[in-house]
Amino acid sequence: MCQEGKYPFRIAIPQAVLDDLKMRLERTRWPDEIENAGWDYGTNQEYLRSLMNYWQHEFxxxxxxxxxxxxxxxxxxxxxxxxxxxxxxxxxxxxxxLILTHGWPSSFFEMYKLLPLLTNPVAYGGDPADSFDVIVPSLPGFGFSDRPGTRGVSTSEVAELWASLMTDVLGYTHFAAAGGDIGAGVTQRLALKYPEQLIGIHLNYLGASATPLDPIELSDAERRYLREIEQWSVNEGAYAKLHATKPQTLAYALNDSPVGLAAWIVEKFRAWSDCAGDVERRFSKDELLTNIMLYWATETISSSMRIYYENRRALSPLKPGQKIEVPAGIACFPKEISQPPREWAERTLYVQRWTQMPRGGHFAALEEPALLAEELRAFFRPFRRNGA
Known part of the structure; x- marks a missing residue:
């Protein structure tokens, strides 16, 4: 460890891992599929075969x-x-x-188009005064971060790690934070635990509150939102229930089969993005497979799923009626998996900017990097501090 508390890292996947991957792809034992199933039963086999053929022979x-x-x-x-x-x-x-936090089944790679837009706005027709120092960590148990070997590493614990990274390792006294999916949870917990250091937070995802609410107090829009969340959970949420209850059982299959891993991940990129059913309208094969490789090559699918288990057992960080007082901006992408009304967000957040985005879905940084970059610039512009 160097004096600054950090040391350089370079990605170098051993060739033996790549050779083993090719062998496993060659020996895939494909399941049967209902005729004209499309994606109704899960990942479509015709598409997956084409993606796996590309992975094996062209990627x-x-x-x-x-x-x-x-x-x-x-x-x-x-x-x-x-x-x-x-x-x-x-x-x-x-x-x-600015610390940006990804979610599942994403990785730090989701930010690769967003990064240059934020660090060098002039190169993209922007104002140099809007530039950011951008920090993109890999969540514990994801990619090239260590896999936790003990219980309890939930988003609350991750927030503590991020605060240490920003202040103790990188030396910032004040900073901004943003994220979606799991990253949105980490970002909110950062603001709750370290309000003196956070100048503002930006979210492109909001989930249901863990704090019980009296239905009588809810607006019609909030009640409708909760019904929609419940229906989404019934139709689409089986993966999360499995991650949160028995992740180890699933891990044996996904860690052993690259085709199984790809099927588990790519289905979410199709279902949660603004792609109108064609996943490659939003993501190239290279992008999909690079993200999948960050799970396969590091053998982190098991540890990545465990954060759902830990979050399910963690206590809500907010007390009834408590709000996160750090200024918050929220970007509502139309194909995000949940669409809360503003009054829902304002129950727990000090909302200073609420933007209905024209297009995009759950993987906003990868789907619509220019839109998200401009939204981040606009929200944080009034909160910049000298010497942050």
């Missing part, structure tokens, strides 16, 4: 690895866990430090 991991290594990677020991993160300095007079 160039070494080229993707070289692209990933153009970023500045570090690892840092935080409370006994070595956490991987990208750290790109802003090109402007006073870059604002």
């Amino acid at each position: 160039d991991w070494r080229a993707q690895e070289a692209q990933l290594n153009q970023w500045t990677h570090f690892r840092a020991d935080l409370s006994g866990l070595n956490i991987h993160f990208l750290y790109e300095r802003g090109q402007g007079p006073r870059p604002l430090p």
